[in-house]
Amino acid sequence: MGTDRRRDGHGRVLGLFALLGSGMVLLSACGSMPVTGDVKAVDASQPGDSQVQVYAVAPRDNATPNEVVDGFLESMTSDDPRFRTTRQYLTKKAAETWKPNAFTTVLTKAPNRNDRSLRENDRNITEVTYTLTGEKVATVDAQSAYQPLAPTDYNQTLHLVKENGPDGKEWRIDQVPDGLLLGQSDFKRLYRSVNKYYFATGRPEAQSTLVADPVYLRSRTDPVTGMDTVTQSVRSLLAGPTSWLRPVVASRFPPGTALKKGVTSLAPDDRNVLKVPLDKKADGVGQRSCRMMASQILYTLRDLTSARVEQVELQRSDGSPLCLLGADQAEEFAPDGSSSGPDSQYFIDDKGHVERIPGSTKGSGAPEAVTGPFGDGPVPMGAVGVARDEQSAAAVSSDGASLYVSSIITDGELPDASVTSRAHDAKNRLSTPSWDGRGDLWVADRDPGNTRLLRLTGGTGQPQEVAVPDLGGGRIEALRMSADGVRIALLVNQDNRNTLKIGRIERRGPASEQQVSVVELRQAAPQLMDVTAMSWSGRSRLVVVGKEQGGVQQVRYVQADGSTSASGVLPGVNQVSSVAAADDEQLPLMAVTSSDGIVKLSPGDNWQTVVKKGSSLVYPG
Known part of the structure; x- marks a missing residue:
């Protein structure tokens, strides 16, 4: 089935398609991708269902500079695995060095670009510079921490050159800022807020209480890591608190602890037990510390309705159980202090x-x-x-x-x-x-x-x-x-x-x-x-x-x-x-x-x- 490429009211080529079907009504914990459903053309910058998966389309042969810039910007709003298709709009060198996960810039709406269509008819030009503009309202840094901003002007450039391709010279972007550039509607469609939890410092261990540390993670599979949302959340938790909260909280996971190599999907079993395989850094932790580690995971995943985790089993690097903690046992560390009854x-x-x-x-x-x-x-x-x-x-x-x-x-x-x-x-x-x-x-x-x-x-x-x-x-x-x-x-x-x-x-x-x-x-x-x-x-x-x-x-x-x-x-x-x-x-x-x-x-x-x-x-x- 082919894709439908169309232009919007501003002449931008929309090189994206969405896969719609019953499989998208509910996102499963393992992040599986539906294989049935109709393909419909969409404008990725318009508000839409967060469960609609949008896929990028590679640049067509002899694409104009306008089409290359538009295709690149639209492709950033897609669910493109490892941004492989998105990188096809870049030169070979730029594709190797571009870091999409460095940070995300959020604009009120999709970025504007200056129109170079009049110069495209000049066959003698070999390079073109585009200016991207918009109103910046937030950033998300490499730690996935959200930072709101009073609306400010955004202004960045893309530089294009002609590069040798299989069928002759092709326009490609050779100078591109790191990170992703998204309008608010695309950001809300692609990302969700997740609270990960750490322990407040400076308190006796018997009074340990968890503190929420909000971050924004991909709603489905992360294009860079290939991880589903549950696994992204655990990975982000293990990476430690965000810079703003770090001076007043601490993790009970040993420094440097990570998921066992190769783990990209975590899902609870039919008894709602989530098994989390860790690397060697956690092999020697004691039972008290292990229970506190498990409580961090339980509370982090509590708001992910797709997970339905009732127990967490942490595993050593050899796969043997380290500890098992149930949701009721984790109440000992509740962020709200576990009051004994409803508040008046x-x-x-x-x-x-x-x-x-x-x-x-x-x-x-x-x-x-x-x-x-x-x-x-x-x-x-x-x-x-x-x-x-x-x-x-x-x-x-x-x-x-x-x-x-x-x-x-x-x-x-x-x-x-x-x-x-x-x-x-x-x-x-x-x-x-x-x-x-x-x-x-x-x-x-x-x-x-x-x-x-x-x-x-x-x-x-x-x-x-x-x-x-x-x-x-x-x-x-x-x-x-x-x-x-x-x-x-x-x-x-x-x-x-x-x-x-x-x-x-x-x-x-x-x-x-x-x-x-x-x-x-x-x-x-x-x-x-x-x-x-x-x-x-x-x-x-x-x-x-x-x-x-x-x-x-x-x-x-x-x-x-x-x-x-x-x-x-x-x-x-x-x-x-x-x-x-x-x-x-x-x-x-x-x-x-x-x-x-x-x-x-x-x-x-x-x-x-x-x-x-x-x-x-x-x-x-």
Whole structure:
């Protein structure tokens, strides 16, 4: 069956075809390729089904320079094994040196190229230079780490020469940038986000907890390695954490550990056991380390629905079993701390008291005042943060000046303020507090004369100022701690608008004299011009409230690396002032609105009003 080569509205030759059929409805774990189905012409740069496999077509005889450039650009968007067909558009030397896996540049849409058609009729020319342009919005580096960018101009060149071929002189590209160049629709079709997991450093082994490290891998077989998505994920895990997260996490795999040579496909057996053959580097590990290694693989593969892995068996280089770990046993290292029950929601009522919606009701129960001074005390509160064990809470007075920490399960008097802001204006005083997975309490003082980020060890220690060297004159308006305790989400006000940034928390020195800093802030929602509220929602995702330039308010999910979540924008809710989400993504998303009060969105349901009057809604954390 032949391929259908056609031109689009810009005169570009589309040298690609897609194989469609029932075999593409569900991607199997072993990455098998269907052998039946109709061949249909497609424009690879148009949005489409991520399960449609697109194959490149080699350059035709006597192809013009325009056709060579277009064919090369389109071929990069295909599932071309080892990019063998793609390299046919290059000279022999360029084909040998071009490194498609060096990095990926993502543009808003397929790149434009300047039109040289008028010069193609000049038979005397022997070389041509093309300029590729577009709007760059992200890059993916050699570690598969995604980096969002504020839209910037992209400008690169391709140089073509005439090279001797079997049938005479043929135009080929002899100077080409390394890496792949893709429009957003092609990138989303070809790649998927995968969380690989490593252990947070600086904690006792008995308190070991896993941290999500998001990367982007090929949705099906990787053209360069020939590995399916499951095997790519394990290979990427073994290669170690991405550069941004590496200073605060560690792998339990011995350095240099790799899959046994020749392994390109991993799939669970009929008992949902995944057997992972490792090389000699892992032959001598002990059982505790092996179990921790297996837990890293189990959590990394948990979101790959095609895998359905219930147990992981690690194997030595000779094929003998090293250890076997089940999904229930891996809960010991859960990224969210494996809370014993569903989290309750907490909010401030119209009298300034802290109330609780019982966790067992999933947001549908009758609110009840918490025990202690926050539930019936004399000082009205304006914001609250509840410890993850739900034993204590921190609340900021309604005037924003004072932070108090107290039990919410036993009676007692209101203690002295742990932190006081001296700002004259209430909106410049203390932020809503947040607790990390280590039990430490964090709050920002927004006083223009003394802006600072503070941490209280265990919630009761003396406030310690935390350095944030990358603020660049900005001011922290709000913060939320991740459950793993190594990341912090910040709303930073600069130039009269709030942007969402994620920082890495580094701890140095002994616990008694520990120096803590937040470093390498990176944009998490560059597409939003102004962010007004946010919350962690799961292990590596946030829900944010904000506006795009010239747009209206929207509630949407974003990944911690700044990429857009597949869940996208959440319709049906307006005038949102705050949002709250849990580590468990099956619990409802909660929001405070000016029109409907406190509302909730359960998985598969619509927004529902929970309480007509309330503010500062939070889950523990």
